[in-house]
Amino acid sequence: MKFKLGDFVRFVDEKREGYVTKIIDSQTLGVTDEDGFEIPVVVSNLTSVHGHGTVAAEIDVPKPIHVNIPSIAKYENGIYLAVANDNKAGNVVHFNLYNQTPNTLLITLNTERKEKFAGSFHGAIEPNSAKLVYSASLADLDIWPEFLFQMLLFSTADVKPLPPLVLRKKFRAKDFSTDLKELPGTTQKGWLIRLDEQLPLIDAQKLKESFFKATDQKKTVPAPAKEIDLHIEKLRDDHHFLEADEMLQIQLNHFNTAMDGAIVHHFDKIIFIHGSGNGTLRDKIHKLISKNPQVKTYMDARKEKFGYGATEVVFK
Incomplete structure (x- = not known):
């Protein structure tokens, strides 16, 4: 049986339950119990608890979920990555990709760690909606892989197609140094990072005037x-x-x-x-x-x- 970060599990050989907060390797998970202690446990000694979430298809690859997001007036059109704290599973954070554009977003997410690649997510995200694309333990931030996003923006409207976006993101501790904020369309708190922000255009006339x-x-x-x-x-x-x-x-x-x-x-x-x-x-x-x-x-x-x-x- 395979689990994902945030799953609620029960120990087979003793009366103890907790949340999966770390994936140590393919055979061992870190489980944080109700006392807040993270315990390394062999996968074969765990079973999922009915009613506390579903089992993922693969380790470290969360099952995509679709979240309907209402109009977000205070945020500009763009593509955002929301890093949200898990309300129950300690240091676990979930990465939700927000498509705050009028286009359908076709996306793949690959991760790279020490020149080794892994496919983590692929799919389509409708306008003004979001999907879970990754989960990780914040305690392991130093060994997080680099994220490689490849995106296509699709529209049925009579508009010129936009060029593909290829974005790389390596998270650092300073990315999480700001205060937690309520994420759009949810009651969860976390960090909102814009992925498609472009460099400001240079006004040639103003630049010329600045020299004189x-x-x-x-x-x-x-x-x-x-x-x-x-x-x-x-x-x-x-x-x-x-x-x-x-x-x-x-x-x-x-x-x-x-x-x-x-x-x-x-x-x-x-x-x-x-x-x-x-x-x-x-x-x-x-x-x-x-x-x-x-x-x-x-x-x-x-x-x-x-x-x-x-x-x-x-x-x-």
């Missing part, structure tokens, strides 16, 4: 504080979901903005609090400071307070 702006139309540079704290937790609330290189770039951008502001407003000096850590941020900003022609000198700032975790910059 009068010199008095300069952007106002705000005056920074006398002490700038570059610790990432002071700059971003979602720092837990950022990669190391992303955090460093944010810190350097903040440093550069403060330096420009200090120079424009004729500061005598400014202090940057970068911490000691592994020294990467300190070395980067010291290199930038040493190349700035407006800098007279720089030194460790107030060692009695910051130790070697802050740098004072003195301007000419």
Whole structure:
């Protein structure tokens, strides 16, 4: 017998029930019981519980379901992927593809992990409706495969056919750093990601005008504080979901903005609090400071307070 994520199951050899929250391999599943503990269980030791859902045809390939979605006025026409929490099965999330267009969507979904491919879904999604295309455990996000969507938009109207869409999506922790929101047409909460969003068109005339702006139309540079704290937790609330290189770039951008502001407003000096850590941020900003022609000198700032975790910059 084969199961899918979210199935409610009963142990054969003991009085225990729970939800399938992880597919460990073809013979072993992770089952979370009523106490919240996830237990590895051999498939042969499980049976489905009548009335708590149907058994899927294949492991890791959810059975497609059709969901009628009412008009969604607050969302633009487009193709969205809604990642919804399972209300009962712990970390399990379900991927529903929303076709918020006037066309019928013909779609295939393949997944790729370590150069190995698997077909996960194929079918048609009518206008203003959705279908379940995939399920996964949020706890295993680091090993999720890359998603490859191939789509055709079909219409019986007298309109020029749109070109096929080929979309790749690799999910990262930062994709789920925002607050959960109520998904359109349901009472479930989750994350809504637009798949077909196009780059904005460039207005050639406005671009041309931007090169010939009068010199008095300069952007106002705000005056920074006398002490700038570059610790990432002071700059971003979602720092837990950022990669190391992303955090460093944010810190350097903040440093550069403060330096420009200090120079424009004729500061005598400014202090940057970068911490000691592994020294990467300190070395980067010291290199930038040493190349700035407006800098007279720089030194460790107030060692009695910051130790070697802050740098004072003195301007000419």
